[in-house]
Amino acid sequence: MLTRRRLMTAGAGMALAGSGFDPMALAAISDLPPVLPEGVRKNATLEALPGKKPLLKLSYRPPNYETPIEYFRTAITPNDAFFVRYHLSVIPEVDVRTWKIVVGGEGANGQAEFTLHDLKRLPATEVVAVNLCSGNRRGLFQPHVPGVEWGYGAMGCARWKGARLKDLLDKVGLKKEAIEIVFDGADSPIIDKTPDFIKSIPTWKAVEDTTLVAYEMNGAPLPHFNGFPARVVVPGWTGVYWMKHVTSISAVTKPESGFWMNTAYRIPLGRFPVVARFTSQETAGNTPITEMVVNSLITNPTDGANVRMGPVVIGGIAWDGGYGISTVEVSSDGGKTWVAATLGEDLGRFAFRTFSYDFAPKAPGKQTVMARATNKIGQSQTTELIHNPAGYHHNVVHSVTFNVA
Amino acid sequence: MRALIIALAAAAIALPAAAQEKPVELKKAPGLDKVEGNCSGCHSLDYIVMNSPFPNAALWDAEVTKMIKAFGAPISEADAKAIAEYLKANYGS
Secondary structure (H helix, E strand, O other): OOOHHHHHHHHOHHHOOOOOOOHHHHOOOOOOOOOOOHHHHHHOEEEOOOOOOOEEEEEOOOOEEEOOHHHHOOOOOOHHHOOEEOOOOEOOOOOOOOOOEEEEOOOEOOOEEEOHHHHHHOOEEEEEEEEEOOOOOHHHOOOOOOOOOOOOOOEEEEEEEEEEHHHHHHHHOEOOOOOEEEEEEOOEOOOOOOOOOEEEEEHHHHOOOOOEEEEEEOOEEOOHHHOOOOEEEOOOEOHHHOOOOEEEEEEEOOOOOOHHHHOOOEEEOOOOOOOOOOHHHOOOOEEEOOEOOOEEEEEEOOOOOEEOOOOEEEEEEEEOOOOOEEEEEEEOOOOOOOEEOEEOOOOOOOOOEEEEEEEOOOOOEEEEEEEEEEEOOOOEOEOOOOOOOOOOOOOEOEEEEEEEO | OHHHHHHHHHHHHHOHHHHHOOOOOOOOOOOHHHHHHHHOOOOOOHHHHHOOOOOOHHHHHHHHHHHHHOOOOOOOHHHHHHHHHHHHHHHOO
8 A cells, every 4th residue: 555654755765865765774784896986886786576586786776786606506596586677667566467569560561469368278398598787887897877777687587488479479470571570568767758768689599489578587586676567588689688577579661760779778799709799770870789699697606705615516597698608717816817617407598507616725725716608609708898988798707815824 | 846845755765775774884084964965865875985086067967857857857957067167076086
């Protein structure tokens, strides 16, 4: 029930009323990466959204909560620990009895509507795929760039089940001139003048067999904060295209030109080793972000951990834009020599791939270990940041320093 | 203003996260009232703390301009100036 008090807290939450406000509940977290902006280290708190475990809260509204590293020790990220990222503050609880997706647009031959029941009657496809925010690790950029100052956890990997987007598009028929497929979701801005969050992908990507309109995540309905009742799943590409609470899918014959395509989510042209291009949106200087760059994360031990003298299992995950991980190497001498880690179960080319390496420290004291992933087309992680204004594609080799005693 | 109040009420109804929102205490200094009055309607103020203290004066000016030009925030010229000055003095580098 919406009480007056809740309304006041929610709407005018900044009134700093103080009553009922428990500063202990907002205690800052001590083990955040030290290179994050000082404001993040003071401001981030572990807090649980409805239906979620406590996650690292970076902002309440729009809600931006990242997954703590401990949940990345397995290839599948639990739904209740999966990160939350929104651009706009009005996020309705969707009623499946009235929710539907309208498929059409001037690049289609017709229009059709799909309820959740209709989606489930189409052939179901499953894909294990990483959903990673374009700005993951933005907070680690030096010099810092403005935005949501994510650490390592604006990502997750799930088994997605849904209808192929292609099958929805086939119901209306695409004109041969249809160059992009445009998505809109149920979320909206507070004020009308704020651009609604609308994204497009090239038609060639939309009709791939693994591009889905997913209604299940790890065998359960999508959590509200991950796009219930259905979201677009674009394996290999960054999360910005994975429209949550999708309500509209339109084929267009001209490039989509809203703020979220023209201005936001762009990377300098030619600076990153990406294969997948979005040519209808390219300018002389920049291009929309597309596929993820190859990357890895050490999840064990954590940075700053104390471990007992003896063998230490170095564990972590690696992923890329859908070519598949071929090797992960570990270095314990600052990158002079590298040794191959053992790869875990292969859940498909779009999934997190776990790795482990048995490290035998020669002596007690501080040890620094690095991990470097390479994918099946020979791309590897960078040792120096490729700086860019919006803070995307951070795939600098990750290292952890721990104390052996 | 009335439209903003209605929008806020709508947001509170629509957004479960809002019910979890705790007050974000910014530094008490001249201009704070303009920040609270103009910025918090569309986003929580932890956005400011999170993006600090690294921005220089030009970057804070650019952020305020972005909120008005790109995101359509209805902020008067005088308030925009007060907000930018507050951010530079309290959350800048």
